[in-house]
Amino acid sequence: MKNQAFNPIAPLTGNDSYMIFSFDRVTLRFGYMNPLFQQFFGYSPSQSGFGAFVNELHEEDRALLESLLRFGDDKSIEGLVLRRIKFGQISYLKCNFYPIPDTSQVFALAQDISDILEANNVVLKHNAQKNAILTILSHDVVGALSTASTLIDFAYGKASSQEMPKVQEILSVVQQICKSNIQMIRSFLQKEFLTSLSVPVVSVRNDILDSLRKLVEQYKVMKTQLGVDVIFYSNQDQIFLQVDREKLIQVVNNLISNALKFTPKGGSISVSAVETDRAVELKIQDTGVGIPDHMKHDIFSKFSAARREGLHGEKPNGIGLWVIKTMVEWLGAEISFQSKEGCGTTFVVSFLKEGRPR
Template sequence: MMESEVTFQHAPLVERVAETFGQAYFVFDLKTNRFKYLNRAFSHLFGVSEEIALADAAQIHGYLHEEDRPFLYDQYAKLLTVKEQEGIEFRIQVPAQEEKWICLCCQLYEEKEETLVTGFAEDITQRKEYQSNILKFNSKKNSTLEILSHDLAAPFNNIEGMIELLETELKDSQSVVLNLVHYIKENAKKGSDMIRDFVDNEFLESAQIVLHKERIDICHRVRIMIDNYQQMSGGLISKNFVMELPDEPLFMYLDVMKFMQAFNNLVSNAIKFTHDHGTIKVKVEDKVATTLFTVSDDGIGIPQDLQPRLFDKFTSARREGIKGEKSIGLGMSIIKKIVELHQGKVWFESQEGKGSTFYMELPKE
């Protein structure tokens, strides 16, 4: 373990304590490019013996996932400036083992003639897989709810329209018949409102102020969301979906639940204001320091007089969808709030009768 090399006061005691935890603790000397200390959990995490790791730190470098190496180089450069880094998530590929996700926290110490990086790492693979499954099913739920609320609105509206005709025809009929017709009309409207209210509440509850950011491949998340819609196109929903995504993974630090809910709401709005067999295009562009997300459609567009108030809370710019879907005027204001919490910006271009394009640009970190 090379205890004699550890420079911290009471180091042997610290080491014995470190051995009792499951986290991988280490001390790395930047001047010699060698580990001065690491515990057994570190050896287990990286699949290499303590002796080998202490003698040859470069072997650990070889286990880093190729796609994550540029990201880690950037984090190392920041560490030299800010002296402390937390929650660095990256992948390693140990020979004969499954890919692992690691979360690293570290500090830079400069004492006398030594420059040390100390910290701990832990295996978060199961947590990432669990979160991935939650996000997958959450995306499926969101798209399904939006599609159902969109397509169920039409038959409910048709029922209400036919009932109004019946009321006109039966205005001189027996009161019992009219009361039954009124009852059917009332419940048809209630059913339509309940569906939309449920979707609105789901969106509102997911848009709380506190962010819980994690490093994720945003293209993977967008692809899952649009795939859910494409699977239902031509069935529950008659729209053409087009995706333009980078070929390589695009990693960002996001509160993925909130951001994908905002993104889903933009797609839902495009569905709401685009006629059947229209086209909805989703595009993700890597802008180096930022990522630009675009949702465009060839629908009915936004009237010029409503555009300045579109992002207001409870905006007067709210409109019913093509099939009568109602709006409470909160969706766009919440999207704006979520984007701004991520230090990003959102804007749009629209021409009545020709469609709309919404943009969200967010920093990667």
């Protein structure tokens, strides 16, 4: 019997997991393509050349592949991910190229890994979402416990001087802080929230002014201890928003806490809610030290380099304003700021009304 030349493709032709093909790297003609390859690309050996395959690749990947295929030492290429663009859609192909020694023929395997990459991206996005949640929880709970601790110390002082009505008022605020944080933790840790890629913002149409006034009142109780006056203003008797009220108050509370770090005693922080025909704007304006120009571009970044110690020794963690911006975006709003060193800072959270361009 006449010996037949070994065909390296033959043992794999029945494999339905890989697109299998061969081509001549000199003439750029296909030699073989299995049914899966023909189905995916819509090619037939008699109609198309390898150039058609190359032309469907992203231009960067095309240049890379063409440079790699110019090898003269017959080295294999394995695990090369190429982006194929067809009708505006991107597919990701994991490819192996095996030059057949002493010929210009190349045997190749390709696998569409688009679904795998998408699944990996979903996992990464999910993990990033959970990391954001845990970061926000740790930041806000630590801040709340610190405030509660300060209030309790204040209450001890009042108790020793028999000012029991003041003690009761302070303990009431501590209780509200604890209840608010318990509710926040429960909201964030709901199974639906941790397993979903979307944040469960529970939007209800309600008057936000009542909640804002109550929040400011909590800080008024601490005026003697803080040495800073916190005031509230609105141009309306009622302002209705379709919004998650708990998360909105958390944002404003964080902005006030941030302002307190950089406002010296004797200063003030104003919280205002202003409704116009275009938007509802919440402004937190302080008479503090302001933000230096060289820090402004980076203040919303996670672990920002624009971190600095507060006026009263508060240690920076670099995530406070990132937390705030993240939550503002969850609420469908925008945040901006104006600041001049030595002249204070104003943060503005804007809820654009429906029909108004963002």
